[in-house]
Amino acid sequence: MTEMSDYPKLECPFVRKTYPISKEDWKKHGSELQLRTPEVYLVTPEVSPGFEWVFEDSETIAVEKLDGSNVKMKIENGRLVALQNRKNIIDPLQIGHGKTFIIEGVFRALDKGYDFKDGEHAGELIGPKLQGNPYQLDHHIWYPFEKTISSLSYKTYQEHPKTFENLSEWFRLFLRSRFYQKERKIKFEESIFAEGAIFYNFKRKAEGKSWQAKLRRNMFDWYYKDKIRIEGI
Numbered sequence: 001m002t003e004m005s006d007y008p009k010l011e012c013p014f015v016r017k018t019y020p021i022s023k024e025d026w027k028k029h030g031s032e033l034q035l036r037t038p039e040v041y042l043v044t045p046e047v048s049p050g051f052e053w054v055f056e057d058s059e060t061i062a063v064e065k066l067d068g069s070n071v072k073m074k075i076e077n078g079r080l081v082a083l084q085n086r087k088n089i090i091d092p093l094q095i096g097h098g099k100t101f102i103i104e105g106v107f108r109a110l111d112k113g114y115d116f117k118d119g120e121h122a123g124e125l126i127g128p129k130l131q132g133n134p135y136q137l138d139h140h141i142w143y144p145f146e147k148t149i150s151s152l153s154y155k156t157y158q159e160h161p162k163t164f165e166n167l168s169e170w171f172r173l174f175l176r177s178r179f180y181q182k183e184r185k186i187k188f189e190e191s192i193f194a195e196g197a198i199f200y201n202f203k204r205k206a207e208g209k210s211w212q213a214k215l216r217r218n219m220f221d222w223y224y225k226d227k228i229r230i231e232g233i
Helices: 023-029 100-111 145-151 164-174 178-184 202-206
Strands: 014-020 039-047 061-065 069-076 079-085 119-126 141-144 196-200 212-216
Touching: 061 145, 069 100, 079 100, 100 119, 100 141, 119 145, 141 145, 145 178
Parallel strands: none
Antiparallel strands: 014 039, 061 196, 069 079, 069 119, 119 141, 196 212
16 A cells, blocks of 8 residues: 655644653542643743744644554545554454554544545544543544544634743633534533643645644643642742
8 A cells, every 4th residue: 555644743833841740649540630740841831943823923822732643544436445543554454453443533533524625634633542532422433633623623722822821821711622422412511621722723734834833731730730749830
């Protein structure tokens, strides 16, 4: 099968710094908080050079970041010809062994009637075998990034001053999962918290400039403070 390009790594729009934590706390809660070493890598109020557009450009939108695994597909003449989990090539005809849940997710997406034109399409695979299944799904589904932009964007992003303090409070108290809300058919305020947000600016993309960035809730110090002691903060 053809190897496709890996989906580009998205950077944080804030400068991040590493802070040590108590080794005792790390032994107790490190696995739960997905910390491989006794330290945390957190955002600071300083904007990373080149990412001012995230906060200053009115063309920037914020979209829910789904918590799963990145998967790309390639369509030619209406047929699925390549499938890839990051750089790992997946053979959809392999039935002896392999990650069949990836195939399940992709075909469930196709069954939903998404209109996949010829070319490469990237998306997030979510479900029972991924990231602890935060959306409480009983099956796997591949959700195209194109669909997140049209269906999972936060309309209020441009309505408030985008200071570090405001964004921190938004992520801490109000960044709910639009996917979970739609899946469960519940009120927005009843939804679980989203993993984070992806920022897009399509005007900058057309100009050949940087146009994507990401910010997760676990990049803020308040995400950890109830369970671990962070030194230097």
